[in-house]
Amino acid sequence: MSFEPRIIGILCNWCSYTGADLAGTSRMKYPPNVRVVRVMCSGRVDPTFVLKAIAEGADGVLIAGCHPGDCHYINGNIKTLRRYPLLKKMLSQFGIEDERIRLEWVSASEGDRFAGIVKEMTETIKKLGPSRFSRKNEREVAL
Amino acid sequence: MSKPKLAIYWAASCGGCDVSILDIHEHILDVDKNFELVLWPVAADFKYKDIEIMQDQEIFLTLFNGSIRNSENEHIAKLLRKKSKVLVAFGSCAHLGGIIGLANLYKKEDILDTVYNKSISTHNPDKIIPKTTVQVKEGELTLPKFYNYLRSLDQVVDVDYYIPGCPPNPEQVVSIVKHVIEKKPLPPKGSVLGAGEKSQCEECKRKKNIKKIREIKRIATSIPDPETCLLEQGFLCIGPATRSGCGVACVNAGVPCRGCYGPPPNVMDQGAKMLSAIASVIDSESPDEINKIIEQIIDPVGTFYRFSLPTSLLRRSDI
Numbered sequence: 001m002s003f004e005p006r007i008i009g010i011l012c013n014w015c016s017y018t019g020a021d022l023a024g025t026s027r028m029k030y031p032p033n034v035r036v037v038r039v040m041c042s043g044r045v046d047p048t049f050v051l052k053a054i055a056e057g058a059d060g061v062l063i064a065g066c067h068p069g070d071c072h073y074i075n076g077n078i079k080t081l082r083r084y085p086l087l088k089k090m091l092s093q094f095g096i097e098d099e100r101i102r103l104e105w106v107s108a109s110e111g112d113r114f115a116g117i118v119k120e121m122t123e124t125i126k127k128l129g130p131s132r133f134s135r136k137n138e139r140e141v142a143l
Numbered sequence: 144m145s146k147p148k149l150a151i152y153w154a155a156s157c158g159g160c161d162v163s164i165l166d167i168h169e170h171i172l173d174v175d176k177n178f179e180l181v182l183w184p185v186a187a188d189f190k191y192k193d194i195e196i197m198q199d200q201e202i203f204l205t206l207f208n209g210s211i212r213n214s215e216n217e218h219i220a221k222l223l224r225k226k227s228k229v230l231v232a233f234g235s236c237a238h239l240g241g242i243i244g245l246a247n248l249y250k251k252e253d254i255l256d257t258v259y260n261k262s263i264s265t266h267n268p269d270k271i272i273p274k275t276t277v278q279v280k281e282g283e284l285t286l287p288k289f290y291n292y293l294r295s296l297d298q299v300v301d302v303d304y305y306i307p308g309c310p311p312n313p314e315q316v317v318s319i320v321k322h323v324i325e326k327k328p329l330p331p332k333g334s335v336l337g338a339g340e341k342s343q344c345e346e347c348k349r350k351k352n353i354k355k356i357r358e359i360k361r362i363a364t365s366i367p368d369p370e371t372c373l374l375e376q377g378f379l380c381i382g383p384a385t386r387s388g389c390g391v392a393c394v395n396a397g398v399p400c401r402g403c404y405g406p407p408p409n410v411m412d413q414g415a416k417m418l419s420a421i422a423s424v425i426d427s428e429s430p431d432e433i434n435k436i437i438e439q440i441i442d443p444v445g446t447f448y449r450f451s452l453p454t455s456l457l458r459r460s461d462i
Contacts, residue, residue, distance in 0.1 A: 046415065047412075047415040047418050048415040050415075054456075054457065055457055055458075081423040081433065082427075082433050083423065086421070086422045086443060087439045088416055089437060089443055090414070090418060092442035093442075093443065093444040094457050095460045095461065095462065096461070132182070133457065133461070136262040143288075
């Protein structure tokens with residue numbers, strides 16, 4: 001059986017979740033590998049969420065929010081914009097590949113863009129293979 | 144009536160925790176008056192054998208410092224757990240994994256290679272690396288097994304209480320010893336003793352304004368203003384993501400908090416919280432500029448998880 005990545009998509013309520021909804025209602029096709037979690041704002045995405053997802057076995061994490069300037073809460077997405085590069089830098093020290101974590105801006109009208117991002121991300125992670133953190137039990141044993 | 148028995152043990156540790164026990168000065172006499180010391184390898188000569196022949200739970204209190212790096216650490220942790228009524232993880236290493244827990248970013252082979260071959264102060268032309276067994280003329284010699292990664296005490300055995308700090312604050316040690324001597328009721332299992340329930344910032348007396356960082360400063364190259372919040376000045380102070388209780392000792396001395404008391408209650412991951420706090424106050428909206436500021440944070444894991452990597456969400460790198 002081929003490897004099917006598990007991707008956690010954390011989407012903001014106002015733009016990206018609505019954008020994903022549009023992709024669905026417009027019957028666009030995209031891989032079913034993304035599990036969506038709705039948050040009120042991409043600024044709500046505590047780096048803990050991303051680490052928890054990886055620790056629990058996610059092969060990738062997609063964070064999506066409103067385009068800069070469009071945030072429902074004025075600057076919540078700017079906070080995410082600042083956290084994201086530092087989070088990636090820290091995760092690289094853990095040996096987590098850059099492509100596994102992605103921050104994208106998806107507006108409520110960009111259903112096609114959302115579908116495209118999920119498709120592209122699923123393909124990239126398929127090539128990378130499973131995250132080593134998803135084989136937790138195996139790692140626990142090997143002292 | 145015989146005195147309750149006390150054991151103090153060091154596993155993978157530097158000995159600083161043992162010194163912090165000695166730092167309680169004349170109160171050490173109260174300890175001696177009220178307890179029968181049965182094990183304290185750093186200070187006195189006791190044998191593991193004597194512990195092994197004890198009844199289960201015969202030791203009233205064990206202060207266990209250091210983390211679990213090799214098979215000897217693990218063996219003694221399990222032995223002391225069995226023989227002690229109350230087992231306390233004493234200090235950052237036992238509590239959170241400690242500063243040596245940062246070794247969890249590296250493979251065991253690389254660590255041994257660095258220590259025994261590559262470090263500039265090492266002279267080892269025969270490239271001898273410790274093995275668990277070796278045959279010599281007189282017979283077989285053994286050494287404990289060096290594990291692939293490091294664990295905190297509670298990842299190996301059941302722990303009753305935690306005393307945080309690198310090392311624990313001597314005043315807190317005194318109050319805990321007094322508590323036991325006066326036979327006051329014990330707190331609920333799993334409590335973190337001698338520490339607060341809030342973050343360091345709650346107790347910090349420095350002036351706090353709106354935080355905006357444009358540059359990351361280091362204590363070695365810049366002199367901080369003595370009145371203002373260190374984070375505001377651009378020093379990487381881990382206070383916002385660290386449990387209170389030490390009296391903000393480092394920050395009061397003009398040095399940024401390093402996070403040895405671990406995360407405050409209900410925080411799952413100290414490093415993630417600190418990352419979030421620092422990154423959110425970067426004073427820029429341009430990705431390029433943000434990247435330039437972040438580049439100045441040279442070692443995010445070592446800075447944000449300085450004492451808590453083995454008990455964080457990810458625990459170790461991909462090893």
